[in-house]
Amino acid sequence: MAKTRTSRPAGKPAQTGKHMLDLDRSVHREGLAAGFRTIQEIVIAARRNLSQSLWDTLSGGSDSETTLLRNRQALDSLALRQRVLVDVSSMDTSATLLGVKLPIPVFIAPVGNFLQLADPQGAVAVARAAAAYGTEVFISTAAKPDLETVAKAVSRPMLFQLYVRSDRAWVKDILLRARAAGYRAICVTADRAYYSRRERDLINNFILREGSGDPRYQASLTWDDVVWMKQLTGLPLILKGIATAEDARLAVEHGADVVYVSNHGGRQLDHAQGSIEVLPEVVEAVDGRAEVLMDGGITRGTDVVKAVALGARAVGLGKLQGWALAAAGEAGIVRMLELLEIEIRTTLGLMGVTSLAELNPSWVRPAQPVMPASVTNNYPYFEGRR
Numbered sequence: 001m002a003k004t005r006t007s008r009p010a011g012k013p014a015q016t017g018k019h020m021l022d023l024d025r026s027v028h029r030e031g032l033a034a035g036f037r038t039i040q041e042i043v044i045a046a047r048r049n050l051s052q053s054l055w056d057t058l059s060g061g062s063d064s065e066t067t068l069l070r071n072r073q074a075l076d077s078l079a080l081r082q083r084v085l086v087d088v089s090s091m092d093t094s095a096t097l098l099g100v101k102l103p104i105p106v107f108i109a110p111v112g113n114f115l116q117l118a119d120p121q122g123a124v125a126v127a128r129a130a131a132a133y134g135t136e137v138f139i140s141t142a143a144k145p146d147l148e149t150v151a152k153a154v155s156r157p158m159l160f161q162l163y164v165r166s167d168r169a170w171v172k173d174i175l176l177r178a179r180a181a182g183y184r185a186i187c188v189t190a191d192r193a194y195y196s197r198r199e200r201d202l203i204n205n206f207i208l209r210e211g212s213g214d215p216r217y218q219a220s221l222t223w224d225d226v227v228w229m230k231q232l233t234g235l236p237l238i239l240k241g242i243a244t245a246e247d248a249r250l251a252v253e254h255g256a257d258v259v260y261v262s263n264h265g266g267r268q269l270d271h272a273q274g275s276i277e278v279l280p281e282v283v284e285a286v287d288g289r290a291e292v293l294m295d296g297g298i299t300r301g302t303d304v305v306k307a308v309a310l311g312a313r314a315v316g317l318g319k320l321q322g323w324a325l326a327a328a329g330e331a332g333i334v335r336m337l338e339l340l341e342i343e344i345r346t347t348l349g350l351m352g353v354t355s356l357a358e359l360n361p362s363w364v365r366p367a368q369p370v371m372p373a374s375v376t377n378n379y380p381y382f383e384g385r386r
């Protein structure tokens with residue numbers, strides 16, 4: 001069974017003074033989070049807590065939202081196979097990411113300044129939740145508060161995600177700041193050469209400025225730049241936004257330690273393939289020379305198991321992280337991860353699998369989706385309440 005992890009050490013004295021309100025709020029939220037028995041209740045709470053424009057900016061995608069929906073449709077187009085009469089009374093759900101053990105093959109993907117709009121603690125709440133549960137978290141250049149403040153809030157090293165906002169002197173400065181603050185790897189997001197057209201935000205007049213800077217620097221990024229960044233920092237390099245075998249091969253040739261399959265959760269190139277559709281060709285192209293991560297549409301334990309079966313070492317959560325934060329802050333994220341762990345254990349147990357190492361593509365089969373794709377189609381109770 002999943003252990004109950006609390007996000008605040010037992011017996012930690014209550015703070016007084018200006019932080020009192022925040023603490024009251026987090027205690028309240030911990031109590032609230034403990035009451036969630038399912039992930040769908042978390043999503044229902046998030047929908048209730050978020051304004052229409054915040055819900056849209058978190059849950060929507062670019063243009064026609066075809067990529068956004070394909071992430072879900074592609075996951076729903078896979079069925080799991082099951083074997084029976086296997087002793088599944090004990091099970092190992094752990095995975096590793098660049099040498100660090102995760103309790104389940106799930107990490108927190110980089111999310112920008114949405115976090116602070118959903119919760120005043122912003123990225124600090126997310127970092128603390130990830131540390132309390134024991135998993136990895138990417139901290140975005142666009143997240144607030146700044147990377148040093150987030151690093152000071154937890155004792156566990158994290159992964160820094162870079163957006164390029166200015167010239168090499170600026171990049172050098174921020175990467176060396178991240179290294180000095182203890183981040184253990186750098187992640188370059190490569191699928192945002194242009195900021196996409198997020199029409200929900202445009203129609204809602206919701207202009208979320210993901211920081212200042214000149215967008216031409218991000219647009220002019222090339223393979224030479226990532227080689228330079230790795231040499232500069234001496235840190236492991238994660239390339240996020242890889243979606244073809246060709247780029248996966250180039251990523252490895254240019255020194256990527258991790259190839260991170262992603263279409264930005266359907267928020268960048270529209271009419272792309274679903275993430276899990278491109279995962280097999282990337283895994284084949286990488287051929288064990290780097291670790292392969294994936295994100296896009298993961299909302300349940302069954303999704304996680306499908307991605308691991310097709311070769312992902314671990315999967316990232318974007319929207320689900322945002323929903324859990326909006327539902328109950330730091331404690332909401334911890335609870336969501338606990339529930340995901342329960343779902344993964346139940347799924348593996350019913351498949352007759354006792355360790356993630358047993359999973360391979362033979363555990364999945366093509367299948368007809370049973371419902372139209374939507375970002376929340378995995379939550380029938382939520383859908384029924386809309």
Ligand SMILES: Cc1cc2nc3c(=O)[nH]c(=O)nc-3n(C[C@H](O)[C@H](O)[C@H](O)COP(=O)(O)O)c2cc1C
Pocket residue numbers: 057058059071109110111112113114140141142143161189240262263264265266267295296297298316317318319320322
């Ligand atoms: C509100 C929001 C903000 C995001 N901000 C960033 C970011 O700052 N940097 C980045 O690399 N990806 C960002 N992403 C993309 C996520 O890291 C991730 O690739 C994506 O959300 C995964 O798909 P999912 O939302 O379906 O889980 C963001 C996603 C969302 C939903």
